[in-house]
Amino acid sequence: MNQPMQIESEQPYLEIRGGQTLCGEVRISGAKNSALAIMAGSLLCADECRISNVPSLADIESMGQILTALGVNIVRNGSALEFDGRHLKQAQAPYDLVSQLRASFFVIGPLLARQGEAKIPLPGGCAIGARPVDLHVRGLRAMGAHVIIDHGMVHAQVPGNGRLKGAKIYLDYPSVGATETIMMAATLAQGETIVENAAQEPEVEDLARFCNSMGAKITGAGTNTIVITGVDRLHSTDYPIIPDRVEAATFLIAGAITGSEIIIGPIVPEHLTSAIAKLEAIGPKVIKEGSNRLRLIPGELRATDIETLPYPGFPTDMQAQFMALLTIAEGSSVVSETVFENRLRHVAELKRMGADIKVKGNVAFVKSVPFLSGAPVMATDLRASAALVIAGLAAHGTTIVQGLHHLDRGYEDLEGKFKKIGANLRRVDLKQVANVKL
Numbered sequence: 001m002n003q004p005m006q007i008e009s010e011q012p013y014l015e016i017r018g019g020q021t022l023c024g025e026v027r028i029s030g031a032k033n034s035a036l037a038i039m040a041g042s043l044l045c046a047d048e049c050r051i052s053n054v055p056s057l058a059d060i061e062s063m064g065q066i067l068t069a070l071g072v073n074i075v076r077n078g079s080a081l082e083f084d085g086r087h088l089k090q091a092q093a094p095y096d097l098v099s100q101l102r103a104s105f106f107v108i109g110p111l112l113a114r115q116g117e118a119k120i121p122l123p124g125g126c127a128i129g130a131r132p133v134d135l136h137v138r139g140l141r142a143m144g145a146h147v148i149i150d151h152g153m154v155h156a157q158v159p160g161n162g163r164l165k166g167a168k169i170y171l172d173y174p175s176v177g178a179t180e181t182i183m184m185a186a187t188l189a190q191g192e193t194i195v196e197n198a199a200q201e202p203e204v205e206d207l208a209r210f211c212n213s214m215g216a217k218i219t220g221a222g223t224n225t226i227v228i229t230g231v232d233r234l235h236s237t238d239y240p241i242i243p244d245r246v247e248a249a250t251f252l253i254a255g256a257i258t259g260s261e262i263i264i265g266p267i268v269p270e271h272l273t274s275a276i277a278k279l280e281a282i283g284p285k286v287i288k289e290g291s292n293r294l295r296l297i298p299g300e301l302r303a304t305d306i307e308t309l310p311y312p313g314f315p316t317d318m319q320a321q322f323m324a325l326l327t328i329a330e331g332s333s334v335v336s337e338t339v340f341e342n343r344l345r346h347v348a349e350l351k352r353m354g355a356d357i358k359v360k361g362n363v364a365f366v367k368s369v370p371f372l373s374g375a376p377v378m379a380t381d382l383r384a385s386a387a388l389v390i391a392g393l394a395a396h397g398t399t400i401v402q403g404l405h406h407l408d409r410g411y412e413d414l415e416g417k418f419k420k421i422g423a424n425l426r427r428v429d430l431k432q433v434a435n436v437k438l
Ligand code: EPZ
Pocket: 032, 033, 034, 036, 103, 129, 130, 131, 132, 133, 134, 135, 136, 137, 173, 174, 175, 176, 177, 178, 199, 201, 203, 316, 317, 339, 340, 341, 382, 383, 410
């Protein structure tokens, strides 16, 4: 007997009725993590510049507010953003905005390169980990910046003529953000900068291409050694952001867990090599449709192991979504999260839906169950929220996903895109009391 479940929610939530097969094509938006870094990079430009294929997301809004506070004039024109950073007014990013968005720390490199000074609140940790910035700071110090961290503020200054100097920098860990900070700062430095053990993520490569389109001289982006030769000035550009590989993987996994054949695009297939390999190890097939679309052919789901690593290893940003799939993949899977120290918080919520998962340290042991059951669950971070939506699509009954502010940070119109391919879900807004039948 379906007992009606009384939900009283002050916050919006997603109500997902599971078991629906999906069908059709999903449009993939521009990459959030590329857009955020490139927006920071727009500070390097002494003219107006334009970036296109920018997703409409809460994080993008937050970064826009921070740039505006620094004196950049920003106009959104559809999926494009137009920047005029010719008259920066201050070198301090406001605390209340920085505390909401860790990526805002990426403005420190461009501000130092442009103005010889930057005052950025130390970004706090977040749901998935402490998120230190020591590698960013060490790189900037190697380039001649004086950096003092005091009372939660990072104050960086370049003595003398205010121009950073090229340096040879080895990163203890291939940090995406630190690679991007150093690369951006080096574009206007005096001389050559070499970054060794650099991050190789596609978003790092996209940022380098954006800077080069403004006249920077960067080679090796996308490999573990990047060489930047400083120039005096960067000019305007009109640059399209790459598609979001994490969003793409999220939809492929949703197809796999619901046994649905779907198409996604546009996408750069090479950016999904590890995700496609994992999906095919689990059972589905992923085939190319033309040059920039992929078709998922569903199949029986078998257990497999996952270890997150820096690119080109398996991406940590896809770990939670894959774990949702593995909860009903026949057999036992081992999922090791090696990149962040606290990125298994979706396990407790998946267990509320009937998943059989044990966690020891940063390793999750997943034993398959025949099916998941709908339940009210709470998102704890961006990718965990996507994992819970995926689980709800496959679960028997109705799932209520709360904590949508996490989801809205990183997915553009996720429910609209799922509805378009047949998912039975809806966003229930504020102060609604809903009788939900399980
Ligand atoms: C970027 O974060 C992404 N965010 C993250 O995506 C992604 O998970 C991460 O790279 C790894 O791929 C953006 O690009 C805006 P890191 P970032 O520096 O740059 C340690 C999402 O869901 N570290 O590569 O912060 C750090 O603690 C988000 O879209 C230091 O120790 O990641 C972590 O353990 C989540 N010192 C590891 O490196 C430093 O100075 C990887 O962090 C910097 C990082």
